[in-house]
Amino acid sequence: MILRHLQLTNFRKYRSARIEFPAGLVGIVGPNGAGKSTLFEAFAWVLFGNGMSRTGGFGLATTGSRPREPCEVEAEFEHAGEVYRIVRRLTGRGISSWAKVHRGKTLAATGPIATSRFVRQLLGADARTFLRIVYCRQGEVRGLSGDFPTRRREVIAEVADLGLLDRVLRQVREDSARFPPGPTESKNIPDDLEERLCEARLRIRSLRREEAEERGRVESKEPTLRKLQEILAEVALLSRHRAALQPILDRGEEDFGESLEGVMRRWLENRGRASALSARVAELRRMKVGVRGTSCPLCGGPIQREELLGRLSREGDECGEELRRLAREERELSELRKGAERMRDRRKAQREWDGLESRRLTLEKRAAEMKGVEGEIRLARDRCQDVQRQIQEWVGKESAMRTALDWARKRSANRRGKLLHRLAELLEEFRDALLERARIALGDPASDLLELATQGRYTDLQLDRDFRARMADGGRPFVLERFSGGERDVAGVALRVGLSRLLSFRHPAEFLILDEVLAGQDRSRRRILLAALFRLCPPLKQILLITHMEEIEDSIPAVIRIGEDENGFAQVLAPSGCDR
Numbered sequence: 001m002i003l004r005h006l007q008l009t010n011f012r013k014y015r016s017a018r019i020e021f022p023a024g025l026v027g028i029v030g031p032n033g034a035g036k037s038t039l040f041e042a043f044a045w046v047l048f049g050n051g052m053s054r055t056g057g058f059g060l061a062t063t064g065s066r067p068r069e070p071c072e073v074e075a076e077f078e079h080a081g082e083v084y085r086i087v088r089r090l091t092g093r094g095i096s097s098w099a100k101v102h103r104g105k106t107l108a109a110t111g112p113i114a115t116s117r118f119v120r121q122l123l124g125a126d127a128r129t130f131l132r133i134v135y136c137r138q139g140e141v142r143g144l145s146g147d148f149p150t151r152r153r154e155v156i157a158e159v160a161d162l163g164l165l166d167r168v169l170r171q172v173r174e175d176s177a178r179f180p181p182g183p184t185e186s187k188n189i190p191d192d193l194e195e196r197l198c199e200a201r202l203r204i205r206s207l208r209r210e211e212a213e214e215r216g217r218v219e220s221k222e223p224t225l226r227k228l229q230e231i232l233a234e235v236a237l238l239s240r241h242r243a244a245l246q247p248i249l250d251r252g253e254e255d256f257g258e259s260l261e262g263v264m265r266r267w268l269e270n271r272g273r274a275s276a277l278s279a280r281v282a283e284l285r286r287m288k289v290g291v292r293g294t295s296c297p298l299c300g301g302p303i304q305r306e307e308l309l310g311r312l313s314r315e316g317d318e319c320g321e322e323l324r325r326l327a328r329e330e331r332e333l334s335e336l337r338k339g340a341e342r343m344r345d346r347r348k349a350q351r352e353w354d355g356l357e358s359r360r361l362t363l364e365k366r367a368a369e370m371k372g373v374e375g376e377i378r379l380a381r382d383r384c385q386d387v388q389r390q391i392q393e394w395v396g397k398e399s400a401m402r403t404a405l406d407w408a409r410k411r412s413a414n415r416r417g418k419l420l421h422r423l424a425e426l427l428e429e430f431r432d433a434l435l436e437r438a439r440i441a442l443g444d445p446a447s448d449l450l451e452l453a454t455q456g457r458y459t460d461l462q463l464d465r466d467f468r469a470r471m472a473d474g475g476r477p478f479v480l481e482r483f484s485g486g487e488r489d490v491a492g493v494a495l496r497v498g499l500s501r502l503l504s505f506r507h508p509a510e511f512l513i514l515d516e517v518l519a520g521q522d523r524s525r526r527r528i529l530l531a532a533l534f535r536l537c538p539p540l541k542q543i544l545l546i547t548h549m550e551e552i553e554d555s556i557p558a559v560i561r562i563g564e565d566e567n568g569f570a571q572v573l574a575p576s577g578c579d580r
C-alpha cells in the first residue's frame, strides 16, 4: 500500500488541508501537538470508521466549527496495483456518517458500513489488525532492541495481539482462586438431589400448614370441651347432693305422724293447763295453812276443820294426778314435735331434690349435645400428631439431603477450581506456544530485513528461548548488548518490521508508520537508523516516519512539515519534496 494523499476538512485540528504523500521514506515533522498523529488517525478513520478514532464518532469535528459544517476525510491510496479513493463524512454533530469508496473510477461501495466492509476485505485485516501491522508506536522498537528479554516478550505479545488471551488467562486465574479446595472422594449422589430437596421443602411446608390447620381445629373446639367438662362436673356435684338428700326422702310421710302445727297447739294447751293446775295446787296449799286459824278463810264463819282439810287434800291430790298426766303427755308431745320438724325438713329436701334433678336433666341434655366435640378433638389431635411425625421424618430427610448437596457442591466447586486451574495452565501453554512460534518465525523476516538494512553487514538475527535477541557477527551469535546503540536500533526495527510481516499474512507489509521511534537517540544513532530505513524501501513501499525532531529534515529528502496557522489550526508548512 502507498498512501497518496489525504484531504482533511474540519477534522480535529485541521480546518482544511490536503497532504500529498510520496512513496518511500517520508518524514512527518512538527512540534508536539502540531497534528502529526492526527494524520494517521484520519487515515484509519476514513478506512474503518468511528471505531478507529481516539474518541469514537465524537469530538472529531474541529472544535468551534458549526454543527452544519461537515467533518470529512478523503484518502487516496494504491493497493495491489489499483488506486482507491475513499471519502467519509460526519454530519449532524457527528451522529451519522456517510462514506463511499471508488476503485479507479468505479464506485465500489457506498454507506459507512459497506465501505468499512469493503476495506476489510481489500486489506485482509480488520481495523485492529491493520493498526498493529502498519502502526509502530513509540517504545516498540526500543522494547525489541533493549536490554530486557521480558520487555521483548511483552512487545511481541502486544503486537501479536495476545492481550486478549492474557485477559482471559487473568480472568480464569481469578475464577479458579474463587473455588477453594473441597472433598474429592466420590460419593453416590443422585443427579436430581436438588429437585428432591426442593420437593422435601415443599412437603415440609405443606405439612406445617396441615399441622397448623389441625391445631386450629383443636383450639377452636377446646372452649366447648371445657364447657362440657364443667357441665359434667356440675352434674356429678348435683348427683352427690341428691344422694345426700336421698336418706331423708326415703322415709315416707307417714313416718312423721301429725303435723307440727297440731302438735304445737296441743303442746301449748297442755302447758296452759299444767300451769293453771300448778297455780291451784299452790292456792290449795295456802288454804290448808289458813284452815289452822279460827275462822273460815272463805266465809269467815266457824270452821268445820276436819271436813275442809279433807276437801282441800282431795282436790290437791286430783290436781297432782292431773299434773303428772300432763307431764307424761308433754313428753309424748315433745317426741311428736321432733318428728314433725323432721317432716318439715323432708319437704324442703324434696323441693331441693326436685330443683337439682331438673337442673341435672337440663345439663345432661346439653352435655349430650356437646358429646360429639370430644371425639372431634381426639380425632384432630391424632391427626396433628400424625402430621408432626411426618414433619420430623421429612425434616430429617431434608437435612440429610442438604448435607449431601452441600458436599456435592463443594466437590463440584473443587472440580471446577481444578478445571479452571488446568484451563489456565493450558491457556498459558497455548499463549507460550503462540509466542514460541512467533519467536521462531520472526527469525527469517528479521534476518532478511537486517541484511537489507545493513547492506549485508549483518545477516542473522534470532531470538533465543529466553527472548534474548542474538545477532551473528562473523558466523557467531552475540547478544545485542555487544553491538553499538545504532546497530541495536536497526535490529529493533528489523524485529518490529519482521513482526508486521508475520502478521500480514495475506499481503506483505509494505506500508509502515513509525511514530516517534527516533525519540531520545543521539545524532549518530539516528543516522544509522535512518540509513537502515532508507534501505528498507523497497521492499517496503512507504514508510511514514512521524517525529518532532525537526533536524531530520536534513537527512530525509521527503519531509512534510506540520505547523499551525495564525488561527491555531494545523496546516502543512512545506509541501513534500517527492521522490517517487
Ligand SMILES: Nc1ncnc2c1ncn2[C@@H]1O[C@H](COP(=O)(O)OP(=O)(O)O)[C@@H](O)[C@H]1O
Pocket (backbone or CB within 6 Å): 011, 012, 013, 014, 030, 031, 032, 033, 034, 035, 036, 037, 038, 039, 059, 060, 061, 062, 063
Ligand atoms: N476536535 C478537535 N478540534 C481541534 N483540535 C483538536 C481536536 N481534537 C484534538 N485536537 C488537538 O490536536 C492536538 C493533537 O494532535 P496530535 O496529532 O496528536 O499531535 P502530535 O503532532 O503531537 O502527534 C492537540 O493539541 C489537541 O488538543
Ligand SMILES: [Mg+2]
Pocket (backbone or CB within 6 Å): 036, 037, 038
Ligand atoms: Mg503524536
